[in-house]
Amino acid sequence: MFGYIVRRLMSAFLVVVLTSMFVFLLFFKGPSNPAQPLCDINGKCTPEKLELLTEQLGLNDSVVHQYVVYVGGFFHDRTISFGPKYHCDAPCFGISYRTRGEVTSELIDKFPATLSIALGGASIYLCLGVLLGTIAARKRGTVLDRSLVTFSVVVSAVPYYVIALMVWIYVSLQWKLIEDTSYHPITSDPIHWATGLALPWAVIGLTSSTAYARYSRGQMIETLGEDYVRTAVAKGVSERGVVVRHALRAAIVPIITIFGLDFAFLLTGTIFTEVIFQIDGVGKWAIQALRSPVDFPVVSATVLFGAIIIVLANLIVDLLYAVIDPRVRLS
Amino acid sequence: MTIAANPGAMEFGRPAAADDPFLVVENLTVQFPTHDGLVQAVTDLSYTVRSGQTLGIVGESGSGKSVSSMAVLGLHNPRSTRLAGSIRVGGTEVIGADAHTLRGLRGNEVAMIFQDPLTALHPFYSVGKQIGEAARMHNDISKAEARRRAIEMLDRVGIPQAKNRVDDFPHQFSGGMRQRAMIAMALVNNPQLLIADEPTTALDVTVQAQILDLLQDLQKEYGSAIVMITHDLGVIAEVADDVLVMYGGRAVETGSTKTILTLPEMPYTWGLLSSVPDISGDTSARLIPIPGTPPSLLNPPTGCAFHPRCRHVDKVPGDLCRSALPELGPTSQEGHLKRCHLINPDEIYLKEVLPEAAPELLDPETGELIPELQEQIDEIQGEKP
Numbered sequence: 001m002f003g004y005i006v007r008r009l010m011s012a013f014l015v016v017v018l019t020s021m022f023v024f025l026l027f028f029k030g031p032s033n034p035a036q037p038l039c040d041i042n043g044k045c046t047p048e049k050l051e052l053l054t055e056q057l058g059l060n061d062s063v064v065h066q067y068v069v070y071v072g073g074f075f076h077d078r079t080i081s082f083g084p085k086y087h088c089d090a091p092c093f094g095i096s097y098r099t100r101g102e103v104t105s106e107l108i109d110k111f112p113a114t115l116s117i118a119l120g121g122a123s124i125y126l127c128l129g130v131l132l133g134t135i136a137a138r139k140r141g142t143v144l145d146r147s148l149v150t151f152s153v154v155v156s157a158v159p160y161y162v163i164a165l166m167v168w169i170y171v172s173l174q175w176k177l178i179e180d181t182s183y184h185p186i187t188s189d190p191i192h193w194a195t196g197l198a199l200p201w202a203v204i205g206l207t208s209s210t211a212y213a214r215y216s217r218g219q220m221i222e223t224l225g226e227d228y229v230r231t232a233v234a235k236g237v238s239e240r241g242v243v244v245r246h247a248l249r250a251a252i253v254p255i256i257t258i259f260g261l262d263f264a265f266l267l268t269g270t271i272f273t274e275v276i277f278q279i280d281g282v283g284k285w286a287i288q289a290l291r292s293p294v295d296f297p298v299v300s301a302t303v304l305f306g307a308i309i310i311v312l313a314n315l316i317v318d319l320l321y322a323v324i325d326p327r328v329r330l331s
Numbered sequence: 332m333t334i335a336a337n338p339g340a341m342e343f344g345r346p347a348a349a350d351d352p353f354l355v356v357e358n359l360t361v362q363f364p365t366h367d368g369l370v371q372a373v374t375d376l377s378y379t380v381r382s383g384q385t386l387g388i389v390g391e392s393g394s395g396k397s398v399s400s401m402a403v404l405g406l407h408n409p410r411s412t413r414l415a416g417s418i419r420v421g422g423t424e425v426i427g428a429d430a431h432t433l434r435g436l437r438g439n440e441v442a443m444i445f446q447d448p449l450t451a452l453h454p455f456y457s458v459g460k461q462i463g464e465a466a467r468m469h470n471d472i473s474k475a476e477a478r479r480r481a482i483e484m485l486d487r488v489g490i491p492q493a494k495n496r497v498d499d500f501p502h503q504f505s506g507g508m509r510q511r512a513m514i515a516m517a518l519v520n521n522p523q524l525l526i527a528d529e530p531t532t533a534l535d536v537t538v539q540a541q542i543l544d545l546l547q548d549l550q551k552e553y554g555s556a557i558v559m560i561t562h563d564l565g566v567i568a569e570v571a572d573d574v575l576v577m578y579g580g581r582a583v584e585t586g587s588t589k590t591i592l593t594l595p596e597m598p599y600t601w602g603l604l605s606s607v608p609d610i611s612g613d614t615s616a617r618l619i620p621i622p623g624t625p626p627s628l629l630n631p632p633t634g635c636a637f638h639p640r641c642r643h644v645d646k647v648p649g650d651l652c653r654s655a656l657p658e659l660g661p662t663s664q665e666g667h668l669k670r671c672h673l674i675n676p677d678e679i680y681l682k683e684v685l686p687e688a689a690p691e692l693l694d695p696e697t698g699e700l701i702p703e704l705q706e707q708i709d710e711i712q713g714e715k716p
Contacts, residue, residue: 141410227450234404234445235438235465235516239430249455326500327454 005319012315019307024067027300028059035059037293038082038097056082070094093304094297098289103301106285113183114281116193117200117273118266124205126259129212130252136213137220138243149217152210161272164203168276171199181277200273208262215258219251226250253325257317264313268306351422352379353556354403354524359416359426361398361407361580368629372398374580375416382523385550385557387571387588389564389603391625395580396560400526402426403558404441405433420524439469442517446529448509452501458485459497462516469520484515488545507538511545518549525550526558531566543570564607568592576600579626579636582659586667593707596662596669596676599637605688619688635672643679647672664711681708 028034035053039045057080058066072078073092080086086095086102093103132152136145155163171177181199184192223229224247232246269283278284282302289298322328361373373395380386388396401407403418405425418425420441423432442465445451453461462484463477472480478497485493488511501509510530517525527546531539547570550557559570567574567588574591576584576599584597595601602621623640626632638644638652651657651672659670663677673679681700686693692704700708 227445227447228453230406231445231451231516232453232464233406233437234443236434236436236468237438237464238434246453250453325455326457327502 001322004322008315008318012311015311016308019311020071020304021067023300023304023307024070025063026303027296028066028070029063032294033059034296035082037296040293041097053082093301096289096298097293097295098298103297106298107282107301107305110280110282110285112185113279114267114269114274114283116183116186116197117204117270117279117281118263120197120201121204121208121270121273122259122263122266124201125208125212126255128205129209130216130248130255132209132213133216133218134220134243134248136217137224140221145217148213152213155207155210160207161276163207164200164272164276167199167203172277181279183279183281197279200270200277200279204266204270204273212255212259216251216255219254220247223247223251253321256320256324260313260317260320261310264309267309267313269302353382353421354378354380354558355417355419356399356403357417357419359399359402359418360414361395361402362413363411364413365629369413370628371631372580372628373402376577376580376582377416378575378582378585380524380556380558382556383550383554384572385559385570387559387561387567387574388577389561389567389574390577391562393625393628394577395628396562396577397528398580399577400443400528400558400560403524403526404437404443406443435469438465438517438522439520440522441524441526442520442522444510444513444517444525444527444530447533448506448513449501449533451513452509454501457498457500458504458512459499462512462519465516466519480519481515484519485512487549488512488515488518489541490515506534507541510534510538510542514542514545514549518553521553522555523553524556524558526560528560529562530559532561532563539566540569546570564592564603576603579631580628581636581670582668583637583670584668585659586662586664589707590664590667590711593704594664594677594711595680596667596673597637597671598641598643598673598676601680601684601688602640605684617687635670643673646679647674677712 033050033054035050035057036045038057039050039053054060058069061069069078073088073090073094076090078088078090078092080088080092080095082095086100088095088102089104091104093107095101096103096106099106132148136148139145168181172179172181178195178199180192180196182196184196186193220243224243226247228250229242229246232242237246267282269281269286271283271287273279274281274284275287282305286299286302289295289302356379357377359373359376360371363370363372376395376399378386388400390396398407402414403420403425405428407414414426416426420436423436425433425436428436452458456464459478459481462481463474466472466480467474467477482493482497485497490496490508490511496504496508501512504512510533514530525546530546531542534542543566546557546559549555557570559566561567571588574584574586574588575582576591576597578599584591584595584600591600592604595604599621602619605619606621608618621640622642626636626639632639634651634653634655635641635657641652644652655672657670657672659668661667662669669676685700686698692701693699694701699705
């Protein structure tokens, strides 16, 4: 087991290193000159000004040298200059072209909002989805089951941003049920935190729960037909015990796997949600950075951050597997 | 066991007296409506089993053996199954019983051992926990007490170092140990009726013999009734007191094990016997398979369900085999019933079937039966009704 963890950690680390190379090449050695947007930001961009910025950013150095400098920033402080000199504390993802602030501290600033959205939304869709799926599987073939499946297909067919927009327009603007949909740190005002995020939670939770309901339904139908479930019935276990302790216990394993990755995906930024409900999270930050002139350090940081989150989630899911499936523990 | 020749004789719902059979199945019919039509899995099946006795149910796959015994525990989904008839376990009617009554029976008075212990045990719970759960379902005991009982049961069914193995998961057990664990789970509440659905099919022969011995020892100890479902006549010969042969969802022959194995009267039973290899016999002797395939339960053959595969149809006058379903009727021996139109089955069996299937049982020179067999047959035929 220990060896397994070490092997998984090493491969996760390798993936992060490769991703950092890829991100670096994509943004700093890609077809456009990273100095160009910086040059465009402040007034007219003259060839001389561009030349100066290119030199200051070190873009004329060798690729390897530039990469080492870039990665080095993750481990020690850097000084970055374009015009004035900026100090960047480790781990350094660069200095934002637009705000001239440290990207890392901006990320740390934005992340709690995204984390809050993800936690609430994911809890809702996991619980609701598994609950609906289990009920549908248990009542398979009945009107209840069919309407659940039909409803879930309809909801999945509507684009997410349409639902989110409609909810915001009606619930927030028109009916003024929850007018202030924005992020307030839980530490300063827990009630405001919950009410501000209630709509995003509900929208994410309800829309994604349909996919989980269908998936859990399929898994539950499969496990309810397993021999060990029949054994449990033959032992005299109550119907609820059979469904929850025996069938759901087995069905939940692949659901948890998918959930881990879905949750990680939410953490990398819930772009539509944050933009529509005006929440300052990682997603909104990233989409703003993409507006011309492109804020290269921010965009590259969000991509790399997303990759690290996904790799970590994969790692956690793999380790969790060993906890929830005893057959994995020993092999 | 006796087969109820007159099934209506017992009053419905009458409390069981001490000498009544523990399990009474009367006119059981199990049907599954499907998109293709009605699957007639079991039709008009009646049998009884007394405490301390073992009934062997034999038949091919799809003959209704498992379906009929799952009905005893009420394991069929009521939404997709049509059940008719009566099943009484210790006087309690199972068909149409509410969930509470069924739960009280399951794993308590009636326990079931399933065929494939790897798939029949939950992969995510330790063996001890699964055995303990069966105990906790019917007794108000603590988890520690349930665990203690699980260890005791594992020890009793012959798992070495039960104390250390109780927390193992099923995948850490070998096939034979898993089946022992399954038996331990079934026996933890001292059931009065044990239904073993092909308990040794997934096991190798040496383990098979151990498991059968174990079941017999436990039966002696607890005096439970056992229904042993199998397609293996070797298993029947070893453990069963009585045999019920099923074909196409119906009982086709029934009687004491000795009678059925020595002087069967139904051509399907002859076929089963002829297709059993005999390790002590001549290696050049041929195994005679039953031609054809099991009948469709959607569109069962007219008349006798076995007629399309029966070699003796011509010996019945008229077209009776094709047109009329034979009754499960009496034979020349007490307690031996057969569902066949043949008039002189004993003669056909001894003159035609036996010489071909088991030439070693005949004297090579005279063509007469060997004395031991003749003695047995005389003994059976002596039991005139």
